[in-house]
Amino acid sequence: MTTTALPPFWVVIPAAGIGSRMRADRPKQYLQLAGRSILEHTLDCFLDHPQLKGLVLCLAADDPFWPALPGASDPRIQRVDGGGERADSVLNGLLHLRELGAQEGDWVLVHDAARPNLARTDLDLLLAELANDPVGGLLAVPARDTLKRAGADGRVQETVDRSVIWQAYTPQMFHFAALHRALADALVAGVAVTDEASALEWAGLSPRLIEGRADNLKITRPEDLEWLRQRWVLKT
Numbered sequence: 001m002t003t004t005a006l007p008p009f010w011v012v013i014p015a016a017g018i019g020s021r022m023r024a025d026r027p028k029q030y031l032q033l034a035g036r037s038i039l040e041h042t043l044d045c046f047l048d049h050p051q052l053k054g055l056v057l058c059l060a061a062d063d064p065f066w067p068a069l070p071g072a073s074d075p076r077i078q079r080v081d082g083g084g085e086r087a088d089s090v091l092n093g094l095l096h097l098r099e100l101g102a103q104e105g106d107w108v109l110v111h112d113a114a115r116p117n118l119a120r121t122d123l124d125l126l127l128a129e130l131a132n133d134p135v136g137g138l139l140a141v142p143a144r145d146t147l148k149r150a151g152a153d154g155r156v157q158e159t160v161d162r163s164v165i166w167q168a169y170t171p172q173m174f175h176f177a178a179l180h181r182a183l184a185d186a187l188v189a190g191v192a193v194t195d196e197a198s199a200l201e202w203a204g205l206s207p208r209l210i211e212g213r214a215d216n217l218k219i220t221r222p223e224d225l226e227w228l229r230q231r232w233v234l235k236t
């Protein structure tokens with residue numbers, strides 16, 4: 001890690017998804033992990049950070065679960081409505097950040113509600129490594145397994161060179177104006193952007209990859225939550 005002082009930053013947490021792949025009785029961010037919701041664990045990764053300027057939480061407009069949580073009235077959390085896709089939710093969050101006073105060059109970190117296991121060391125690594133970067137970047141993990149390209153018949157076509165393949169994680173950290181412009185333009189152009197870096201790439205920029213911990217995983221399927229529940233027992 002570099003010795004640069006950590007820069008001030010804003011946070012946007014997209015939490016308006018329905019978690020269809022979890023097949024649970026509620027959106028996955030409200031499932032329990034060690035006695036609290038996944039979303040509360042995720043918020044805790046940021047709320048007491050000394051460099052945090054403000055946090056915007058993007059929720060489904062008709063979300064009945066958030067008001068029931070103990071932290072729902074926490075004044076440090078600004079709630080906004082999400083949108084149809086993750087990128088729409090993030091864009092709404094950015095629009096609200098502007099109302100809160102975010103300036104063009106301010107750093108914004110976007111982090112999935114469904115990644116509750118972000119280590120403070122990884123967060124600070126990202127902030128330190130990118131503090132003076134002209135573009136910004138993201139936490140990511142190098143591919144670990146041998147990779148295969150599949151054909152439509154489900155048979156291997158070829159083995160892919162994994163040395164250049166990374167998995168994109170969050171947080172993703174970009175300057176407010178650049179991220180807002182790239183995301184808004186990409187959505188208008190109908191480009192599918194599944195993360196913030198995709199929007200910046202589409203705008204012709206090259207985000208930096210910062211190697212993070214693999215256990216900052218996104219809870220996507222039931223086995224991800226099972227794995228994290230077992231890990232939490234060991235942690236506490």
Ligand SMILES: Nc1ccn([C@@H]2O[C@H](COP(=O)(O)OP(=O)(O)OP(=O)(O)O)[C@@H](O)[C@H]2O)c(=O)n1
Pocket residue numbers: 013014015016017018019020021022028029058082083084085086087089090112113114115218219220
């Ligand atoms: N319209 C949407 C869709 C997703 N998200 C958020 O984006 C993050 C990552 O998305 P994903 O894991 O795909 O979550 P879901 O869309 O909820 O899951 P699924 O695709 O299985 O339905 C999650 O924190 C999710 O709540 C969001 O804010 N707004």
Ligand SMILES: C[C@](O)(CO)[C@H](O)COP(=O)(O)O
Pocket residue numbers: 086112167168169170194195196218
């Ligand atoms: C942003 C993200 O977490 C990067 O890996 C991911 O793309 C979001 O989830 P989705 O499954 O693509 O909606």
